[in-house]
Amino acid sequence: MNDQSPAPEVVFDTKWFQIVARRVAGDPHPHYVINCTDFVAVVAVTTQGELLLVRQFRAARGSTSLEVPSGHVEIGETPEEAARKELLEETGYVADKFELLRTLAPCIGRFSNQMWCYLALDARPTTDPDYRFEAGVEPVKYPGSLRTLLAEPEFCSSLSHTALLAALAQGRIGFDGPQKPG
Amino acid sequence: MNDQSPAPEVVFDTKWFQIVARRVAGDPHPHYVINCTDFVAVVAVTTQGELLLVRQFRAARGSTSLEVPSGHVEIGETPEEAARKELLEETGYVADKFELLRTLAPCIGRFSNQMWCYLALDARPTTDPDYRFEAGVEPVKYPGSLRTLLAEPEFCSSLSHTALLAALAQGRIGFDGPQKPG
Numbered sequence: 001m002n003d004q005s006p007a008p009e010v011v012f013d014t015k016w017f018q019i020v021a022r023r024v025a026g027d028p029h030p031h032y033v034i035n036c037t038d039f040v041a042v043v044a045v046t047t048q049g050e051l052l053l054v055r056q057f058r059a060a061r062g063s064t065s066l067e068v069p070s071g072h073v074e075i076g077e078t079p080e081e082a083a084r085k086e087l088l089e090e091t092g093y094v095a096d097k098f099e100l101l102r103t104l105a106p107c108i109g110r111f112s113n114q115m116w117c118y119l120a121l122d123a124r125p126t127t128d129p130d131y132r133f134e135a136g137v138e139p140v141k142y143p144g145s146l147r148t149l150l151a152e153p154e155f156c157s158s159l160s161h162t163a164l165l166a167a168l169a170q171g172r173i174g175f176d177g178p179q180k181p182g
Numbered sequence: 183m184n185d186q187s188p189a190p191e192v193v194f195d196t197k198w199f200q201i202v203a204r205r206v207a208g209d210p211h212p213h214y215v216i217n218c219t220d221f222v223a224v225v226a227v228t229t230q231g232e233l234l235l236v237r238q239f240r241a242a243r244g245s246t247s248l249e250v251p252s253g254h255v256e257i258g259e260t261p262e263e264a265a266r267k268e269l270l271e272e273t274g275y276v277a278d279k280f281e282l283l284r285t286l287a288p289c290i291g292r293f294s295n296q297m298w299c300y301l302a303l304d305a306r307p308t309t310d311p312d313y314r315f316e317a318g319v320e321p322v323k324y325p326g327s328l329r330t331l332l333a334e335p336e337f338c339s340s341l342s343h344t345a346l347l348a349a350l351a352q353g354r355i356g357f358d359g360p361q362k363p364g
Contacts, residue, residue: 108243108340110216
């Protein structure tokens with residue numbers, strides 16, 4: 001590793017992410033930036049007005065968490081294709097329309113990637129007879145209101161909160177829903 | 183690096199964070215977890231009802247972003263002490279009461295740390311004559327509503343959105359505020 005290099009230099013590399021050392025003018029220290037593919041999160045509401053969630057083990061946390069369906073965009077996929085794929089793989093549900101609510105920086109201090117937040121209303125179970133649930137992911141139709149969900153200790157991922165806020169701020173779901181109120 | 187080691191092993195280390203390889207039962211691949219100190223974010227509203235924000239350059243993004251005051255908890259600090267320090271250093275404002283809104287996982291896929299979201303109402307400029315603004319951080323009193331702010335492309339940090347949602351969901355600020363409506 002050459003600390004004097006002006007160009008970003010890969011200092012750690014895995015199949016999931018890569019760390020590069022970036023030089024910022026006036027700072028003697030390198031800034032370590034983590035590069036990985038973009039991320040999608042889906043606010044999906046069934047035709048019955050239930051929010052679709054997933055429960056999974058998170059190694060970084062050492063326990064399970066309850067989240068909106070989400071995942072990384074793979075090479076060659078569009079973000080919308082990734083959102084459709086994650087919703088289906090993680091919950092067994094499909095929807096006709098995936099609306100992009102907004103894009104954000106999921107972890108602006110370190111990660112260079114973007115997060116794409118989608119809304120999928122009128123989600124329904126797939127009719128594909130070959131569909132198999134993704135191992136290690138438990139689909140959950142959340143029975144309560146968004147206000148109740150946001151207070152649940154297990155609903156603890158900042159990225160899931162952000163996706164819900166995008167739908168809330170645009171009036172597409174309500175705190176007392178998920179259904180859009182009145 | 184010994185890939186057979188059952189205990190978490192440090193595989194990359196900096197003064198800001200450390201990467202450990204964790205083994206999860208049934209998975210042949212290590213899970214790389216990033217350890218760093220906890221993070222605080224402050225929803226601060228002035229006595230005039232303005233939301234206090236900061237604009238700063240983000241190396242991972244390669245541009246500036248507009249965020250709520252935030253930062254890492256240093257060794258020996260409590261999260262509330264860190265929140266008070268970040269608000270003062272980044273904006274020049276103080277407040278009597280810092281209310282913990284909730285804790286979350288800021289980046290659950292990779293980071294093991296927690297994010298502590300605080301609410302500081304009735305914030306006022308410090309009267310300390312020795313106060314100096316933090317270099318590289320521009321304090322901003324946001325003039326618009328929260329709904330307007332949430333749609334700003336520059337207000338792009340998921341963590342800032344999450345902190346605002348914690349205050350919104352608990353009815354402490356409103357989309358048409360920041361002041362609590364009615």
